[in-house]
Amino acid sequence: MGRGYWTGAHTKHRLRYHLVWIPKRRKKVLQGKVANRLKELIYQACKLNQWWVGELTIQEDHIQTLIQFQPRHSVAKVVNTLKGGTSRLIRKEFPKLDEFIWGDSLWSDGYFAETVGRVQEQVIKRYIREQASMPAPG
Numbered sequence: 225m226g227r228g229y230w231t232g233a234h235t236k237h238r239l240r241y242h243l244v245w246i247p248k249r250r251k252k253v254l255q256g257k258v259a260n261r262l263k264e265l266i267y268q269a270c271k272l273n274q275w276w277v278g279e280l281t282i283q284e285d286h287i288q289t290l291i292q293f294q295p296r297h298s299v300a301k302v303v304n305t306l307k308g309g310t311s312r313l314i315r316k317e318f319p320k321l322d323e324f325i326w327g328d329s330l331w332s333d334g335y336f337a338e339t340v341g342r343v344q345e346q347v348i349k350r351y352i353r354e355q356a357s358m359p360a361p362g
Contacts, residue, residue: 232294240278240292241299242348244336245307248325252284258318262287265310275302278345279352288352290340299337307331 229238247253259282270277278290293302311330315321340348
């Protein structure tokens with residue numbers, strides 16, 4: 225699964241999205257063991273749901289991914305699944321995060337989503353990959 229077009233009972237599709245979301249108040253808490261665990265959880269959720277991750281970068285203050293999924297899943301459902309599951313588990317496994325992020329969720333309410341076509345994909349992959357090597361602003 226992953227490359228090219230997927231086929232369903234009556235469909236052929238290639239739905240890929242560039243998704244970005246941030247912790248509450250854009251706190252720089254996504255590092256070290258937290259970032260490693262987040263990466264594991266995101267890949268597990270994607271495997272379980274049969275979603276394909278083309279690229280994933282976890283920065284101190286945001287997550288970016290290139291992801292493909294079936295048309296039966298909405299962007300909102302995919303983001304809600306990834307944010308909801310990771311928030312619960314990360315906050316349980318790393319209770320010290322409550323010092324920096326309080327309330328019911330690790331994540332800010334919103335997210336960024338953009339569809340990705342074949343021409344754009346390599347540019348977006350390079351952009352996501354290069355974000356990991358850029359120094360944090362400020």
